[in-house]
Amino acid sequence: MPKQTFFNLSEEKRQSLIAAAEKEFSRVPLVKASVSNIIKMAGIPRGSFYQYFENIEDLYHYLVDLETQKRKKLFINYLKKHNGDIISAATELYKNFLEEMPDENELNFFKFAMLNVTHRVETSLTNFLVDQMDRKQYDEIISLVDKDLLNITNDDEIFHCINIVTSVALRNFIEKFTKELSDEEAIKNFTVDMNLLKHGLYKSEGEHV
Amino acid sequence: MPKQTFFNLSEEKRQSLIAAAEKEFSRVPLVKASVSNIIKMAGIPRGSFYQYFENIEDLYHYLVDLETQKRKKLFINYLKKHNGDIISAATELYKNFLEEMPDENELNFFKFAMLNVTHRVETSLTNFLVDQMDRKQYDEIISLVDKDLLNITNDDEIFHCINIVTSVALRNFIEKFTKELSDEEAIKNFTVDMNLLKHGLYKSEGEHV
DNA sequence: TTGACAAATGACACATTGTCATCTAATATA
DNA sequence: TATATTAGATGACAATGTGTCATTTGTCAA
Numbered sequence: 001m002p003k004q005t006f007f008n009l010s011e012e013k014r015q016s017l018i019a020a021a022e023k024e025f026s027r028v029p030l031v032k033a034s035v036s037n038i039i040k041m042a043g044i045p046r047g048s049f050y051q052y053f054e055n056i057e058d059l060y061h062y063l064v065d066l067e068t069q070k071r072k073k074l075f076i077n078y079l080k081k082h083n084g085d086i087i088s089a090a091t092e093l094y095k096n097f098l099e100e101m102p103d104e105n106e107l108n109f110f111k112f113a114m115l116n117v118t119h120r121v122e123t124s125l126t127n128f129l130v131d132q133m134d135r136k137q138y139d140e141i142i143s144l145v146d147k148d149l150l151n152i153t154n155d156d157e158i159f160h161c162i163n164i165v166t167s168v169a170l171r172n173f174i175e176k177f178t179k180e181l182s183d184e185e186a187i188k189n190f191t192v193d194m195n196l197l198k199h200g201l202y203k204s205e206g207e208h209v
Numbered sequence: 210m211p212k213q214t215f216f217n218l219s220e221e222k223r224q225s226l227i228a229a230a231e232k233e234f235s236r237v238p239l240v241k242a243s244v245s246n247i248i249k250m251a252g253i254p255r256g257s258f259y260q261y262f263e264n265i266e267d268l269y270h271y272l273v274d275l276e277t278q279k280r281k282k283l284f285i286n287y288l289k290k291h292n293g294d295i296i297s298a299a300t301e302l303y304k305n306f307l308e309e310m311p312d313e314n315e316l317n318f319f320k321f322a323m324l325n326v327t328h329r330v331e332t333s334l335t336n337f338l339v340d341q342m343d344r345k346q347y348d349e350i351i352s353l354v355d356k357d358l359l360n361i362t363n364d365d366e367i368f369h370c371i372n373i374v375t376s377v378a379l380r381n382f383i384e385k386f387t388k389e390l391s392d393e394e395a396i397k398n399f400t401v402d403m404n405l406l407k408h409g410l411y412k413s414e415g416e417h418v
Numbered sequence: 419t420t421g422a423c424a425a426a427t428g429a430c431a432c433a434t435t436g437t438c439a440t441c442t443a444a445t446a447t448a
Numbered sequence: 449t450a451t452a453t454t455a456g457a458t459g460a461c462a463a464t465g466t467g468t469c470a471t472t473t474g475t476c477a478a
Contacts, residue, residue, distance in 0.1 A: 005456070008456085034433085044458095046435090046460095047438085047458050151410060151412045161405060161410045164377055193369055197373065198409055199409045199411065201374070202408065203359065204408065217425085243464085243466090244465080244466070245465060254426065255466090255467085256428065257425085259466095259467065
């Protein structure tokens, strides 16, 4: 997390720093991003940067978290809309993710986050729902999920389901970027995966040949 | 890939370089690893390093690939042993992975690979089966998989199944390290996930309440 | 013996990071 | 008003690292 001094900054200065950082992280993946570039763009002295953040990763993860928050809210909305059907909600979120990307910069930001998934980003993205910090939202989701739909024997397995869906979704998303799939292809692949998850990779006893 | 010069080296020199590199990559994650340390340990001049490798990532991915090859062979063996049952094979591989780690160094090497999954490592690990480069093994796997077991409508979906299993497996593995789970807990979680994948996250029509 | 070429070598230019001593400004206190 | 206190701003700097390149070394064929 950024230090308090960052939040004490004027809205204007803070936004200009964020803008500079987003630009840098859209230019290159985190590993190649440099503090020097960001402060040059933002026009602040080097010392100040370290007054606000531990280091460049601190800033990066702050930005990723901001984005993650947005998606989390969206997902909760979709879960309501689809009456607790997590796969329907995940599918709509995925489509929204793909279609709602107008800004070249923002796209690159996500692209690099995907291509260079460090652990903290990864958990932030795949655990974006199962996050102990946030008990309220956690409980909200539990209450929203339609358990009758799921093939589970206890509440604990709800989280297994959510984790499976999110890790497969993340994988699809990464693949879209690395294989440069069109949105149509990406959604087609995603749908196949989701159906396999829904009905099982294995035939049930009855239909077994 | 390392340059030809690396492969022209004497077995002894090559092994000492690999040993030094493994030590460095077990000490810290790739981002923090330094060429300077490796050459100091291996006792080779700086210029030589760049004679052998493009850069430090080149070396790192070479080592990861070496490890991946080992697992790929193991998986194929397990697939045979379990008569084409991919989930049984994946489960045994996972257990083997967890149990067969005697060396502290090797463990850390994997740990960092997991915690700091850059795209190339990630695809190398999750796509370790579906890898266009290697048509022979690719075909071998197709012929090994018991399609009657799977809930698929065409051959293409075999790869969807494999990808789903591997990405959920990878996720489990990462979680074991980040949450410092015991092997028992890890395997328990893994088994729950695999059962959900097998029989489906959703109840089938028949059993729906 | 010599020429040619692959490989080895390490000094070097350049870039980047995080720190720290010092300065500035704003606010509290007497 | 004068002074003290404290948060924050600043940029020079030491430390470290990277990749390159001109030069040297070694090997092998003619």
